[in-house]
Structures are given as structure tokens and as C-alpha cells.
Amino acid sequence: MSAESTPEPGIPGDTGTKGPRRRAKGRRRRPRDKRKGLMIAAWTAAGIVVLGGTGAGYLYFKLNGNIKSVDIDQALGTDRPDKVDNGSENILVLGSDTRSGSNKALGGGADDGSARSDTAMIVHVYEGHKKASVVSIPRDTLIDRPTCTDTEGGKHDAASGVMFNESYSTGGAACSVKTVESITGIRMDHYLEVDFAGFQKLIDELGGVEVTTTEKIKDPDSHLDLEAGKHRLTGEQALGLVRTRHGVGDGSDLGRIQLQQAFVKALINQVRDINLFGDPKRLYNLADTATKTVTTDSDLGSVNSLMSFANGLKGIGSKDMTMVTMPVRYDPADPNRVLVAESQAEQVWKALKNDEPIPKSATKGTATGDAKDVVSAG
Structure with missing residues (x-):
């Protein structure tokens, strides 16, 4: 996290502002949300690296050297949910804000190399790899974080009633995976992380992404100003869209998640419509950016x-994806936080464990953020 004199909303230890919940403009706190972005773009990043399959010698090894990885299994040990042998896979996708280099210019704050993750999605790929469900976990969810060990071997004591994104700032990727497995009872087979500076560049190199907005979106905090209608978003605009929370809905992180999910579908459609192999130079540039952007x-x-x-994922289109937010309810003690709706969340986790569709009853009546259908693909 940035070294700042005033606690930032969303940072562990910050109690947030109190007061009644209001709609859209002027609602609640004004966080400096210059970070993360829709980091499920890691899927796209993974697909682009097929250039390595050409066996292009130097290019292959250069791309291979770009990729950063962490040994999650060693850090977590054996005290984990069992692997489910039904042909499905579970991937935790995180968006990170590393407060250094080009990310500092986009996100503000000190160039101290610290980081946080404010975007988390569990991607469940069903047996046969023809369909997927995506469950977003709100960063503002109050949870009990388990004891965890980071990838450097550091031990971190358990903590109660902390925000979900505290797990990443405390113990990095390994602690995030441990926390998700503790909440869901589901083993994460893989982990992907994308930083938002790379996300912005990747969108630009793709030539932008087409979306349609049903209402004007204006948020000075994320530098986003879009009229209602069809747009081809630049990398900067895309980043603004997936990080805005004041410009739409009730101004909460839940509304931002709905925008992120809509953008994921638009991004997937965009990539499927591009013939990358017709332009080797463009393909290489995309592969270079993608492999520099992801940590696995x-x-x-x-x-x-x-x-x-x-x-294994290329057969999954946007129409083959079900996207939901982990069932939550607003915290009556603090309008800036949400609590897990336990019985309904359990329906989600049970469905994923059994490789079944998520029932509609699991999310009925839960907090949403009121930004559904504001953005759509194309």
C-alpha cells in the first residue's frame, strides 16, 4: 500500500466514514481508486502467448523470461481443501496495484513497491471446458482471515473482522489463496494476477474494446467521462471504467464489480474477433505485454x-459464462462494508464443488450495487 498520512478507504484498519447510504453522485467516501482494473484479462494474456508455440528461438525464451511465478503450493502446504476429481478447474484471478514504476504514475502514492489487490474473481471451468462460472469477491467484505504463510516463508496470524483485500496486503498471493479456500471450502487449482498498468497497455495494443453504455458515466476520480452510447474504449478509458465506483449505481464496490463483469464479456468478444495471426509483429507485441503483465x-x-x-479455455465465449457476485449484505454497522450472506453463499460453493450451475436463488435479494445493464458488450 501507499505510504500515506491519511488512511485510505479500503485499507485494513480504516473504519470508513459513517452515514446513510445514498445513490450515485456524492455518495459516501471518495477513495483514491487509481488501481487494479479488470484483471481477468489474464485469460486473454494467456491466450496471446501462443506465439511461443512457433518455436521462434530467442522470442520464445524472451517471453518465457517475462513471466513471473510464485510457488503457492509450497507456501500453503497440505492443510487445504481436497482436489475435486470431476474434470473441473478453479482459478483465482487477482488484480494488483504494485505501487512502483508505471503503476505509480497511474495509481498515485509513494514509489515504495508495496501492493494491494482490490479485484478478485473465482473462475470455475466446468468439465469439458465449454462453460464457466465467475464469482467476484467484493474487496469490502468483512471476513475472518486464517493464519497464513507467504511465499517468503513469513508467518501471519489469523485476524477477525478484516476486509477481504487485507489478505493480499498482509501475505500476498499465498495468503489470498488461503483466505479464498477458507471462505469457500474449494481448492484453487491455479492462480493468476495481472497488474493494472499492463492491463491498460494490453487494451491499447488490442486496438481498444467496444462497449455500449445505457447512461452517462462521469467520475473525476477515475478520469472517466462517457456519454450514453457506443464506445471503443482506449486502455485509459477501460481502466477508468473498471475502477469507477462513483459514476454509476449506488457508488459502491458492488456496482464497480458489475461494470467489471460486463467489461470481461466485451473483452472476450473483442479478442475472439481479432485475427492475431495475420500480423506477427502485433502478435509479438501483445504476447510481450501479456507475459510481462501476469504473475502465475x-x-x-x-x-x-x-x-x-x-x-483449454479457448472454447468458452462470453455467452458461455455465468458471472455473479459472492452473495453479500450491507453491514448495518458500517455502510461502507458488506458481510457474507452465509446460507446463499453456501449454495454457490456447493454448486461449484459439484460442478453444477449456480442456482438463481443463491443471489436473489442480495446486495448488488445497482449498476447492472449500465454497460454491455459492443
Whole structure:
């Protein structure tokens, strides 16, 4: 996290402002949300690295050297949920804000190399790899974080009633995976992390992404100003869209999640419509950016592994994805926080464990953020 004199909303230890919940403009706190972005773009990043499959010698090894990986399995040990042998896969996708280098220019704050993750999605790929469900976890969810060990071997004591994104700032990727497994009872087979500076560049190199907005979106905090209508978003605009929270809905993180989910579908459609192999230079530039942008678990930490992983997902289009937010309710003690709706969340986790569709009853009546259908693909 940035070294700031005033606690930032969303940072562990910050109690947030109190007061009644209001709609859209002027609602609640004004966080400096210059970070993360829709980091499920890691899927796209993984797909682009097929250039390595050409066996292009130097290019292959250069791309391979770009990829950062962390040994999640060693850090977590054996005290984890059992692997489910039903042909499905579970991937935790995180968006990170590393407060250094080009990310500092986008996100503000001190150039201290610290980081936080404010975007988290569990991607469940069903047996046969033809469909997927995506469950977003709100960063403002109050949870009990388990004891965890980071990838450097550091031990971190358990903590009660902390925000979900505290797990990443405390113990990095390993602690985030441990926390998600504790909440869901589901083993994460893989881990992917994308930083938002790379996300912005990747969108620009793709030539932008087309979306349609049903209302004007204006948020000075995320530098976003879009009229209602069709747009081809630049990288900067895309980043603004997936990080805005004041410009739409009730101004909460839940509304931002709905925008992120809509953008994911638009991004997937965009990539499927591009013939990357017709332009080798463009393909290489995309692959170079993508492999510099992602951090993976050790099992995915090479071009060949990412190729194999991406090939297993290439049949999944936006229409084959169900996207929901983990069932939550607003915290009556603090309008800036949410609590897990336990019985309904359990329906989600049970469905994923059994490789079944998420029932509609699991999210009925839960907090949403009121930004559904504000953005759509194309």
C-alpha cells in the first residue's frame, strides 16, 4: 500500500466514514481508486502467448523470461481443501496495484513497491471446458482471515473482522489463496494476477474494446467521462471504467464489480474477433505485454504451460459464462462494508464443488450495487 498520512478507504484498519447510504453522485467516501482494473484479462494474456508455440528461438525464451511465478503450493502446504476429481478447474484471478514504476504514475502514492489487490474473481471451468462460472469477491467484505504463510516463508496470524483485500496486503498471493479456500471450502487449482498498468497497455495494443453504455458515466476520480452510447474504449478509458465506483449505481464496490463483469464479456468478444495471426509483429507485441503483465502459480509459470492452459479455455465465449457476485449484505454497522450472506453463499460453493450451475436463488435479494445493464458488450 501507499505510504500515506491519511488512511485510505479500503485499507485494513480504516473504519470508513459513517452515514446513510445514498445513490450515485456524492455518495459516501471518495477513495483514491487509481488501481487494479479488470484483471481477468489474464485469460486473454494467456491466450496471446501462443506465439511461443512457433518455436521462434530467442522470442520464445524472451517471453518465457517475462513471466513471473510464485510457488503457492509450497507456501500453503497440505492443510487445504481436497482436489475435486470431476474434470473441473478453479482459478483465482487477482488484480494488483504494485505501487512502483508505471503503476505509480497511474495509481498515485509513494514509489515504495508495496501492493494491494482490490479485484478478485473465482473462475470455475466446468468439465469439458465449454462453460464457466465467475464469482467476484467484493474487496469490502468483512471476513475472518486464517493464519497464513507467504511465499517468503513469513508467518501471519489469523485476524477477525478484516476486509477481504487485507489478505493480499498482509501475505500476498499465498495468503489470498488461503483466505479464498477458507471462505469457500474449494481448492484453487491455479492462480493468476495481472497488474493494472499492463492491463491498460494490453487494451491499447488490442486496438481498444467496444462497449455500449445505457447512461452517462462521469467520475473525476477515475478520469472517466462517457456519454450514453457506443464506445471503443482506449486502455485509459477501460481502466477508468473498471475502477469507477462513483459514476454509476449506488457508488459502491458492488456496482464497480458489475461494470467489471460486463467489461470481461466485451473483452472476450473483442479478442475472439481479432485475427492475431495475420500480423506477427502485433502478435509479438501483445504476447510481450501479456507475459510481462501476469504473475502465475508455479504450474503455469512458462509459455508452454500458459499455452496449454489457454487452449483449454479457448472454447468458452462470453455467452458461455455465468458471472455473479459472492452473495453479500450491507453491514448495518458500517455502510461502507458488506458481510457474507452465509446460507446463499453456501449454495454457490456447493454448486461449484459439484460442478453444477449456480442456482438463481443463491443471489436473489442480495446486495448488488445497482449498476447492472449500465454497460454491455459492443
